[in-house]
Amino acid sequence: MTERKKPVGQPDKRRAIVAGALTLFARDGYTRASQDAIAAAAGVSNRTIYNHFTDKADLFQTVIQDSTKRVADTMVDLIDRHLGKVVDLEQDLIDFGLAWLGVLTSDLAPHFALIRQINAEAEHIPPAALALWQETGPGRTRSALAERLRRLAERGELRITDSRRAAGHLMLLVSADNLTDRAELHDPDALRAMVTAGVRAFLHGYATTDGPPVTAPAHPKGPEAG
Structure with a gap:
């Protein structure tokens, strides 16, 4: 495991390096993102990067x-806000x-591009x-999410024996991977x-009472999404 280097120098420089590295890692992936390109994106020298990070692996872990x-x-804030007090399940x-999918197109979008790169080259990370x-x-x-679903089950609104598995199912079912085209985001x-x-x-699998038919509203352009 890489020994972490203690931060030195100006905090603003360190933040700039991390932000520049996120942009490059998200665009090019871990193996293809060069330290020279990261330094250029951050507006610092290679020496400055080494003042803050031991190597590229250390920088990547920080990112x-x-x-x-x-x-x-x-x-977690979205989970608490929407499922902390459920009125209409x-x-x-x-x-x-x-709201969950909305994060994918927010200012946090580079993170999800980074995760796609990680999944594509996991053996090199x-x-x-x-x-x-x-x-x-x-x-x-x-x-x-599992904790919120567990509480709903305790209230009798859901029928759950494994809340972590149920949370995984819900995340998959509302995942952007179910879209036919990411432009639909x-x-x-x-x-x-x-x-x-x-x-x-x-809800068809977990609700305690029969819910509405498992069908989606018709997509305005014709085919159904999901």
């Missing part, structure tokens, strides 16, 4: 930690799903960085159709 924490904080889950991402990102958000009608279908499928 993952910083980016993942910001996204996880946002996701189906509608609240749909609103949550739409430092294991410590992968473990950190799983623990502080997907692991943390799934646990938070910017199409409110397509998103609502897909999320509605996903939530109804989830």
Whole structure:
């Protein structure tokens, strides 16, 4: 495991390096992003990077930690906001799903481009960085969602024996991977159709009473999303 270097120098320089590295890692991936390009993107010299980070693996791990924490904080806040006080289970889950997908096109979008790069070249990513991402990102958000679903089950609104598995199912069902084209992330009608279908499928399996038919509203352009 790479020994972490203690930060030295100006905090603004360090933040600039991390921001520049996120841009490059998200665009080019871990293996293709060169330190020269990262230095140029951050507006610093290679020597300045070495003043703050031991090597590229150390920098990458810092980028993952910083980016993942910001996204996880946002996701946990969405979970608490939409599922902390449920009034209409189906509608609240749909609103949550739409807000969840909205993060993908927010100013946090570079993080998700980075994750796609990580998935594409996982065998080349430092294991410590992968473990950190799983623990502080997907692991943390799934646990938070599982806890909210567990509470709904205690209230008798859901029928759940494994809340973490149920959380995984809900995340998959409202995932952007269910869109036929990522451009549909910017199409409110397509998103609502897909999320509605996903939530109804989830409730079909987990609701304590029979919900509405597991069908999506017709996409305005013709085919259904989801």
